[in-house]
Amino acid sequence: MQRLQAIPKADEPPHATKSSVPLVVDLDGTLIHSNLLVESVIALVKRSFLSILLLPLWLMSGKAAFKAQVTKRVALDLSALPFNRPLVEHLKREKARGRRLVLATGAHESLAHEIAHQLGLFEEVFASDGKRNLTSHDKLAALRDRFGADGFDYAGNAAADFPIWRAARFATVVNASPRTVNWAFAHAHVDEVFPRRKPTLADYVRALRLHQWLKNLLLFTPLIAALRFTDTEALVALVTGFFAFSLCASSVYLLNDIVDIEDDRRHPEKRRRPFASGRLPIAHGFVLIPALLAGSAALSSFLPWKFGAVLAVYYAVTLAYTFFLKRLEAVDVVTLALLYTTRIFAGGAAASIPLSQWLLTFSIFIFLSLAFAKRCAELMLMQEHGKKASLGRGYLLADLQMLNSMGVGAGYVAALVLALYLSTPQVLISYARPGLLWVFVPLLIFWVTRIWLKTCRGEMRSDPLVFAARDRVSLAFAVLGGGVIWLAM
Incomplete structure (x- = not known):
């Protein structure tokens, strides 16, 4: 983990203590080194290869409905997921200091709640259901409704997190590409960076x-x-x-x-x-x-x-x-x-x-x-x-x-x-x-x-x-x- 000082901007957020502001954490690519939707599709096709023919039909109903259809047909074993260990240790320290941790993910809500229960770190969970795909702007809207403007810090990893980082009080950049890291420093208030683990x-x-x-x-x-x-x-x-x-x-x-x-x-x-x-x-x-x-x-x-x-x-x-x-x-x-x-x-x-x-x-x-x-x-x-x-x-x-x-x-x-x-x-x-x-x-x-x-x-x-x-x-x-x-x- 690297602690990096963000470049101050004209609209610098108020200097509230960290423990008073919830830290919202993304799941796919951030908390875990994988993508639950991809793994769910793989598990479904492995169980029933012909189900691959149904995937385009489900996708026509929207990504939220697609996730719901896939998730209800498979039961992933989430006990051995490749978690981002440095981030998990960081979250444990933050929780020990009394900070409120929130899991916000585009993954289906059944998977998100199971992972939150497994880790025992998160007090609240935001996730996709069969109607709303909770990513990017939709995730931002849900977080603003719950915590207000500048009422949260956010840990993410990809371009879909750009609007959330821009709106968050502070951004934690996790496992991101150099381009994403550069964007975050240019447009958000970066508090911490967890470097990407590059394949060798x-x-x-x-x-x-x-x-x-x-x-x-x-x-x-x-x-x-x-x-x-x-x-x-x-x-x-x-x-x-x-x-x-x-x-x-x-x-x-x-x-x-x-x-x-x-x-x-x-x-x-x-x-x-x-x-x-x-x-x-x-x-x-x-x-x-x-x-x-x-x-x-x-x-x-x-x-x-x-x-x-x-x-x-x-x-x-x-x-x-x-x-x-x-x-x-x-x-x-x-x-x-x-x-x-x-x-x-x-x-x-x-x-x-x-x-x-x-x-x-x-x-x-x-x-x-x-x-x-x-x-x-x-x-x-x-x-x-x-x-x-x-x-x-x-x-x-x-x-x-x-x-x-x-x-x-x-x-x-x-x-x-x-x-x-x-x-x-x-x-x-x-x-x-x-x-x-x-x-x-x-x-x-x-x-x-x-x-x-x-x-x-x-x-x-x-x-x-x-x-x-x-x-x-x-x-x-x-x-x-x-x-x-x-x-x-």
């Missing part, structure tokens, strides 16, 4: 989940399986496809984090994600999503049309997963296995390499095993924090033993598929020393067993594929496997 590069990197791009190395699997290591044209196509797929995947991660923002705030680790914690505004996500998709489409235009078709299928399935499928037990892990396998399809399409049925069968089972591991890891984390179920998923702690069994079984079936493949004539023809490839079978069994031991011990804290890309033992196995393939050729 690390926030954007984490939101884009660049570490998850490691999973997209699966696009190179068809090239390795076909032993076309020196095919420069295929390598260039796969590198292009890697970045096209990664940009598309990051757009999905952004959308997923926005849609899951409420569940993430209740999660012991996901609550630190940029959107859930309020470090990154949701509006930034809505700008980045189409930008990333545009970049992905541009790169895809240099590749065969089949790659674009696979990428479109991947995006469609991930949308279904984000809004619906992830909440269905069993369906979600099968979907995850298919999404992993889609990367192999994309690699084959980008480099025009035919895919073996053996490769696809192996992929389905090994990725199904990893999907089960991911769910088991989440359940174990919930168990550590006293939860009885996974958040936003269809699993209970009672399912943990069954999920473990199915996951281990799927991993061992993948090893069996590999063993059967190594006995086919195709392998005998393709390799000079095919017998060496049998080293992969015990290595895979060992690796699957180790992954599940890590999971059952609670040491699997990330996506299993990302874990493998960082795990020294897994990386050593990858190098050993590469050496075996080279010797067998």
Whole structure:
């Protein structure tokens, strides 16, 4: 917080003591690092995707009616909102000094009263109802009717607060842009400024989940399986496809984090994600999503049309997963296995390499095993924090033993598929020393067993594929496997 002396003006307000004048506080963007209307719409669309068709009809009746229609259909969990902590501490000190605090917001009155009750700081609440949208001039009129001219101080953050700041005795500028701060100093009596918390590069990197791009190395699997290591044209196509797929995947991660923002705030680790914690505004996500998709489409235009078709299928399935499928037990892990396998399809399409049925069968089972591991890891984390179920998923702690069994079984079936493949004539023809490839079978069994031991011990804290890309033992196995393939050729 910065205390700044306002520039005196000819109509400087009378020098009343602070405690004798109520401090009126805005909610969205000021008291919290979010917007309740945006979050309510997201929660509504997540619950019923087709409700998106009703939004324009409600908006035609006015913004106040729109807020009322949306709010009555969702029940936001307001217990974990990203509050502006420096401001909240300031308000607590002001209240301790005997100052009257008032919450005045454009949010619907049901949400405003619940937040006021939760904080226990505000003696009075002004908010939108189904008829009046309490923002800007309408909010100013309500405050003047209640407190009179110059009878209040006001804390806000945006251009909609300009007329209220101009009319208030003193203005408190919170989390505002430089342009808004400059306007406030030029046209209002600024008492205090709470600087905006700017998103950092690390926030954007984490939101884009660049570490998850490691999973997209699966696009190179068809090239390795076909032993076309020196095919420069295929390598260039796969590198292009890697970045096209990664940009598309990051757009999905952004959308997923926005849609899951409420569940993430209740999660012991996901609550630190940029959107859930309020470090990154949701509006930034809505700008980045189409930008990333545009970049992905541009790169895809240099590749065969089949790659674009696979990428479109991947995006469609991930949308279904984000809004619906992830909440269905069993369906979600099968979907995850298919999404992993889609990367192999994309690699084959980008480099025009035919895919073996053996490769696809192996992929389905090994990725199904990893999907089960991911769910088991989440359940174990919930168990550590006293939860009885996974958040936003269809699993209970009672399912943990069954999920473990199915996951281990799927991993061992993948090893069996590999063993059967190594006995086919195709392998005998393709390799000079095919017998060496049998080293992969015990290595895979060992690796699957180790992954599940890590999971059952609670040491699997990330996506299993990302874990493998960082795990020294897994990386050593990858190098050993590469050496075996080279010797067998």
